[in-house]
Amino acid sequence: MSAPPKTVLEVTQAEAEAIRQAVRTADPRALDGGRRVVTLEDVEALTALLSDPAVSDPIYDLPRPINAQTIGDWVQRCEAERQRGETLLLLTRDAEGVLAGYSKITVWPPRSAAELAGAIRADRQNSGQGGAGAWRTIDWMFETLGVRLICLTAALDNVRSARLIEAMGFARLGERDALAEDGTVRPSLYWEMSRDAWRKPNT
Numbered sequence: 001m002s003a004p005p006k007t008v009l010e011v012t013q014a015e016a017e018a019i020r021q022a023v024r025t026a027d028p029r030a031l032d033g034g035r036r037v038v039t040l041e042d043v044e045a046l047t048a049l050l051s052d053p054a055v056s057d058p059i060y061d062l063p064r065p066i067n068a069q070t071i072g073d074w075v076q077r078c079e080a081e082r083q084r085g086e087t088l089l090l091l092t093r094d095a096e097g098v099l100a101g102y103s104k105i106t107v108w109p110p111r112s113a114a115e116l117a118g119a120i121r122a123d124r125q126n127s128g129q130g131g132a133g134a135w136r137t138i139d140w141m142f143e144t145l146g147v148r149l150i151c152l153t154a155a156l157d158n159v160r161s162a163r164l165i166e167a168m169g170f171a172r173l174g175e176r177d178a179l180a181e182d183g184t185v186r187p188s189l190y191w192e193m194s195r196d197a198w199r200k201p202n203t
């Protein structure tokens with residue numbers, strides 16, 4: 001279960017409402033051509049993608065066990081949250097139309113903050129694609145959703161994630177216990193990035 005950032009910003013009601021509206025109306029195709037909001041029609045392909053432990057094992061914020069029922073319920077919950085302006089569950093298809101990855105953006109409008117989680121298909125890992133996709137998504141979250149703060153977590157042994165998060169210039173703010181839906185706790189590395197720091201040249 002996603003937890004909002006450690007840093008607490010002062011946010012007006014108008015700013016929070018603008019973020020909610022931006023989430024509800026966001027068009028992820030502007031992020032990249034193959035990206036769109038997950039619907040119930042994607043449940044089978046998404047279940048297959050997430051059934052691969054190389055894809056889902058490092059991610060705490062997923063329903064478990066992973067099967068068509070739990071993923072279908074999750075997709076419906078995420079859609080209800082999207083309509084409240086609080087979540088975007090997105091997928092990416094490759095040039096052949098096959099599911100290539102997913103991302104989940106959790107938004108806290110009253111905190112002007114968001115978290116990104118996601119994964120790419122196992123055969124696309126370790127080729128630099130994850131880093132490029134994460135950079136584009138973070139940039140889009142600041143620019144299009146209008147949040148001022150983004151937090152990220154990774155399992156203590158997730159070297160690839162830590163490396164690409166630090167390459168993007170996120171500030172490491174210690175660790176935090178990430179709570180999974182089944183109540184298990186995963187000790188995690190924790191980072192934040194503010195919109196002002198993101199926009200600074202050479203960061």
Ligand SMILES: CC(C)(COP(=O)(O)OP(=O)(O)OC[C@H]1O[C@@H](n2cnc3c(N)ncnc32)[C@H](O)[C@@H]1OP(=O)(O)O)[C@@H](O)C(=O)NCCC(=O)NCCS
Nearest residue numbers: 058118119120125126127128129130131154159160161163
């Ligand atoms: C995490 C993920 C998105 C990264 O994408 P990727 O395309 O596989 O990663 P990259 O190839 O860009 O590698 C990231 C960095 O880790 C480095 N790296 C990879 N394996 C490494 C290892 N064993 N030791 C040290 N560094 C390693 C790479 O060299 C690269 O750093 P560089 O850009 O400085 O060369 C992808 O691997 C994935 O989906 N993993 C499964 C789910 C997951 O972990 N999601 C993130 C949860 S926070």
